[in-house]
Amino acid sequence: MATTLAALFGVLVGSFLLGSIPWGVIISRCFYHKDVREVGSGNIGTTNAMRAMGKVGGSAVFVLDFGKGVVSGLAALALARALVAWDPEGCTAFVALMLGDAQQAQAAATTAASNNYLVMLFTSAAFLGCILGHVFSPWLGFKGGKGIAVAAGCLMATFGPVGGLLEIAVFAVVVAATRYVSAGSIAAAAVCPLFALYYCWDNVPAWACCAMGAVVVVWAHRGNIGRLRAGCERRIGSSKGEKEGEDA
Template sequence: MVEIVVILCAYLLGSIPSGVWIGKLFFKTDVREHGSGNMGTTNTFRVLGKTAGTIVLILDITKGTVAALLPIWFGLNIHPMAVGIFAVIGHVFPIFAGFKGGKAVATSAGIVIGAQPLFAFLILIFGVTLYVSRMVSLASIVTSIIAAIASLFLGDWIFATIVWLAMIIVIIRHRSNIERIKNGSESKVPFGLNKTKK
C-alpha cells in the first residue's frame, strides 16, 4: 500500500507544470501559447528567457530528484529509479495540464541525480552545451546520451535500464527538434556563445 502511495506521489510530482505556473504567475504568459507550444524547460527558455528557463529547469530537476528519494525516505525496498520513472511519466503526461506535458529532460536528470548524486555533472554538461550551441534541445539530447553511456559503468542494471529508457523518451520527444537542428532552423536562446549571430 505504501509503495502505491509513493508511486502516485512521484507521478503527481512529475505532473507539476513548472513552466506553465511560472509563466502565468510571474510573466502573465502561458508558454503553451508561444514557441513550440510545449510547457517544458526548452520552450520556457525560448519564450520567457534565461531567468525563467533556469528557474523551471531547477524546479523540474528537483521534482525528479525528490521522486527518486521517496522510497529511500520511506525505507522501502524499491530501487529509486523504479519510482522516479513515474515522475518522468507525470511530466510527459501531467494530470495538472491536460496530460500534455514536456519532453522530460530535466525531470529525467533529476531522478538520475537523486539515485546517483555523482551524476550531478550532467548539469554542467547541459550548461556548457547550451552556452556553446544556444540550443536547449541539443543540450538536452547530448546530456541524455552522455548519461546513458555513463550509466553502463556503474554495474547497476536497473539504474542503467531506466536511464536508457529515459534517453529514448527524450530523443523521441525531440524528433521535430532534431529535424530542425539538421536543417539549421532550430530556435536558439538569446544568450550564450556568439549570441549576436543568426
C-alpha cells in the first residue's frame, strides 16, 4: 500500500514537472527570436502564440501543450496498470482503504476492480498535476498559461477518447456560437466536473482531482471573465484596433 501511495505522489510530481514546460516561451525564443510574453496579451498559450508567431508557431505550441497532457495521462495509466500487476495485494488494500465501506471494499478486492479504480485515480491526479504545472510553472516564476490545451490532452486518458472529444466539442460549440475563445474554454472547464460524475462515479478522490483541475482553469480565466462581463473581451475575427484581451 505504501508503494501505491508513493506512486500516486510520483504521478502528481511528474505530471506537474511535465506540465510546467513552457513551450510557448521555448518556441518563441528559439525559433522566432522573441518572447511570446512580450507580444499581444502576453499569454503563453495557443491563441497568443499564433498572434506572436503565426499559424505554424502557434500550432506547434498547441500540439506540444496538448501532448504534455496526453503523455502525462498515458504515463499515469501505464503506471497504474503496472502497479496492479506487480503488487495486486497492496493495490487492493489501498482501494479498500479508500472506499472504506466493508461491502464496497470486498467488491473492490479483485485485480480488475483495483485496476479500474487506480487507473482513474492516477490519470485524474495526472490531470490535476499537469494543469497546476502549466498554470504555475516554476520556470516562469510560478506563472504560466491557462491550462486548456494541456487539460484536453490529459482527458484523452482520464475520460478516454470519447470523453476527451466531448470536452473539445463543448469548447468548439461555445466558441462557434459566441466567437469568444475564452468562453469556450470556461465552458469546457465548467462541464468537466459533471462529466467526471459519470466517469468517476465510484471514485471520489478521482472526481475531486478533476473538479480541482477545472477550478484552476476557471481561476486562470478570471481576467477573461471580468472582460466578458464588461463586454470588452476580444472576439475571434475582431479588428486589430479593438482592445486586446488575454487569451484562453
